[in-house]
Amino acid sequence: MAGWYALVVVALMLAGFALARGRAQSVAGGNYAGMHSLPSYHGLYTASLAFIPALITFLVGSQIAGYLATQSAISALPNDIQSDILRQGAALREAVNIVRGGPVGAASAEVQSAAANYSSALSAGQWITLALGALAGLAGLSWGLSRVSMNFRARNAFEKLVHALLWICATIAVLTTVGIVFSVVGETYRFFFDPAIKGKPTVFEFLFGTEWNPQAAMRADQGDIQTAYGFLPLLTGTLLITVIAIAVAGPLGLFSAIYLAEYASPRVRSVAKPVLEILAGIPTVVLGFFAALTVAPYIRGWGETFGLNVASESALAAGVVMGMMIIPFISSLSDDVINAVPQSLRDGSYAMGATKSETIRQVVLPAALPGIVSAFMLAISRAIGETMIVVMAAGLAANLTFNPLDAVTTITVQIKTILVGDQEFDSAKTLAAFALGFVLFFVTLVLNFIALKVVQKYREQYD
Amino acid sequence: MDMRPDPLIMMTTQAQAPTTTPTKVAAKNVNVYYGAKHALKDVSVDIPEKSVTAFIGPSGCGKSTFLRCINRMNDTVASCRVEGLIQIDGKDIYDPALDPVQLRARVGMVFQKPNPFPKSIYDNVAYGPRIHGLSKSKVELDQIVESSLRKASLWEEVKDRLNDSGTGLSGGQQQRLCIARTIAINPEIILMDEPCSALDPIATARIEELMEELRHNFTMIIVTHSMQQAARVSQRTAFFHLGILVETGSTSDIFTNPTDKRTQDYITGRFG
Numbered sequence: 015m016a017g018w019y020a021l022v023v024v025a026l027m028l029a030g031f032a033l034a035r036g037r038a039q040s041v042a043g044g045n046y047a048g049m050h051s052l053p054s055y056h057g058l059y060t061a062s063l064a065f066i067p068a069l070i071t072f073l074v075g076s077q078i079a080g081y082l083a084t085q086s087a088i089s090a091l092p093n094d095i096q097s098d099i100l101r102q103g104a105a106l107r108e109a110v111n112i113v114r115g116g117p118v119g120a121a122s123a124e125v126q127s128a129a130a131n132y133s134s135a136l137s138a139g140q141w142i143t144l145a146l147g148a149l150a151g152l153a154g155l156s157w158g159l160s161r162v163s164m165n166f167r168a169r170n171a172f173e174k175l176v177h178a179l180l181w182i183c184a185t186i187a188v189l190t191t192v193g194i195v196f197s198v199v200g201e202t203y204r205f206f207f208d209p210a211i212k213g214k215p216t217v218f219e220f221l222f223g224t225e226w227n228p229q230a231a232m233r234a235d236q237g238d239i240q241t242a243y244g245f246l247p248l249l250t251g252t253l254l255i256t257v258i259a260i261a262v263a264g265p266l267g268l269f270s271a272i273y274l275a276e277y278a279s280p281r282v283r284s285v286a287k288p289v290l291e292i293l294a295g296i297p298t299v300v301l302g303f304f305a306a307l308t309v310a311p312y313i314r315g316w317g318e319t320f321g322l323n324v325a326s327e328s329a330l331a332a333g334v335v336m337g338m339m340i341i342p343f344i345s346s347l348s349d350d351v352i353n354a355v356p357q358s359l360r361d362g363s364y365a366m367g368a369t370k371s372e373t374i375r376q377v378v379l380p381a382a383l384p385g386i387v388s389a390f391m392l393a394i395s396r397a398i399g400e401t402m403i404v405v406m407a408a409g410l411a412a413n414l415t416f417n418p419l420d421a422v423t424t425i426t427v428q429i430k431t432i433l434v435g436d437q438e439f440d441s442a443k444t445l446a447a448f449a450l451g452f453v454l455f456f457v458t459l460v461l462n463f464i465a466l467k468v469v470q471k472y473r474e475q476y477d
Numbered sequence: 478m479d480m481r482p483d484p485l486i487m488m489t490t491q492a493q494a495p496t497t498t499p500t501k502v503a504a505k506n507v508n509v510y511y512g513a514k515h516a517l518k519d520v521s522v523d524i525p526e527k528s529v530t531a532f533i534g535p536s537g538c539g540k541s542t543f544l545r546c547i548n549r550m551n552d553t554v555a556s557c558r559v560e561g562l563i564q565i566d567g568k569d570i571y572d573p574a575l576d577p578v579q580l581r582a583r584v585g586m587v588f589q590k591p592n593p594f595p596k597s598i599y600d601n602v603a604y605g606p607r608i609h610g611l612s613k614s615k616v617e618l619d620q621i622v623e624s625s626l627r628k629a630s631l632w633e634e635v636k637d638r639l640n641d642s643g644t645g646l647s648g649g650q651q652q653r654l655c656i657a658r659t660i661a662i663n664p665e666i667i668l669m670d671e672p673c674s675a676l677d678p679i680a681t682a683r684i685e686e687l688m689e690e691l692r693h694n695f696t697m698i699i700v701t702h703s704m705q706q707a708a709r710v711s712q713r714t715a716f717f718h719l720g721i722l723v724e725t726g727s728t729s730d731i732f733t734n735p736t737d738k739r740t741q742d743y744i745t746g747r748f749g
Contacts, residue, residue: 358592359592359595360553361592362588363594364553365550365586365659366582366605366662367580367662368604376594376604380594380596381595
């Protein structure tokens, strides 16, 4: 059905374009200079006028058709099923399955007739939608055609439609973000304040508790498990791994960017930069088993030669590999901003008798600082949000520690652990994931805010 | 320091009106190539010290290229190759034993477009003294900054906001800041590459007054598109055309009594 609809809409648009352009051409009679808009703009405008009402009719009509079909199916059911919401829902699902040719058991006569009702109502509704949509499209088309004239400003009118389209896209993007935030905030509120949720912590316990153990007792014989939702070990774990990652990626990324931008010959640069960027394309799950199977045992062995007690899954291994993951973010973006520093500033510094490294340290890097800060902030956001490497290399143990050789866990890993598998969405354990997500979102927001302030403070204008 | 011109150089330079002041910069048969392009052909010239020498000529004639040879800024252009001899105080500045970084501390440069560093006004001027260790204390550095800004006649305008960013000044103030920055390392020679081309007439007049004051202490070489400017500020003028140094002499001679037909055509506005 949707296929037919798409076909009709496309046909209407093509026809609208061709007809309006042809009409504009004949109206102009070769005198395009005297015409306000070129014929193709008349065509585009009319095609849009055909498309918009047809699309709206389809979006609205398919909803109404579905609703009416469901109503007609319900009306075929006996009264006792109609009055019981659960049985009504089950019967409806069965009826819809019959219509779609899905798996059906032995259906009762009532359900069979409901299915027949549903099917006929749906197909009628869809045909009516199609007819209405085609009519609406035709109306738009003919209105567009009637406006074709020497003086009609089709170019400006089409411009307005493009403007509207861009506005709609931007609005959808923003609303999606707002929607996600609201859903997380809503579930977080339930986690803390919904009286129906058992075993939940207070806000204070959550934010300042030092024990994290969301594994509630599921069976009676596990009764001695102490459930705790203290968030601090996760925060320290996240910060520890992020700090290690930045300690690895910051110098490596920044210095390689300086080398690429200031010292490397164009040939070296043309090879080295793409190779560095390939690093960004390695899936984190691959980096994760690299961390778990190569780096972690190596760090462990290396620690043992110094007599250190290293956990087989350590924050250090995860942090180092995560640092490798974010090197390309820092190096590539920093390289771009360093290149954007005007050559005149470098010339000014050289002309003062400064060496290359003095020029880079005292003129180029300060001038590029806002961009470098945003590169670091992007890298930090990536590191905080990274899950897979930590799952594989740093373990799940929520230790409250700043020792990089211990196993730690992070906020994202716990979210993933909590939500893997079958979950009830009304237990404190599951809702804890939303609370964690909210805190994570908040932390990243604060970081971005700080970054924005830093960038604004140090932004320099050079023309 | 021996200020007398090298007799060998005097013999081979082009015939020109005898100068009373000693020669500071001497160029002999200088050729510059950008890749395959021969940008400057066999240029020989003597530049007297403590005066303003103007390089004039149409766009692309090589005057800026030659200017950038004198502080070896052309070294930063990978494809550029310089042949011939350029001496300052009788010493070859392309001698491999000479460090171009140290040369540039003696030969300051002011660019076409004001290019203050994105730092405070104070730090802009203190940049050179800090790099070269010219001051032993904060007090001494303050003195260098103040006297440089005074010499660039910018002090009165900025003395209350030395910590504001140098990029927030107006175009003319920025250019005077760049001159102050250059003066702060006390160079012997100041090169100016069309220093007023991005400025309005009032700012231009102030820079020109400044040049007149500075020439008593520095050897100044200025590249300019404006013949009026060359006539106003310079004592000697050199006319470049198509990579060739056509004529050089005292400014009054060049503008009133040029010997070469091309010079005459250019200053009377027939081309350029």
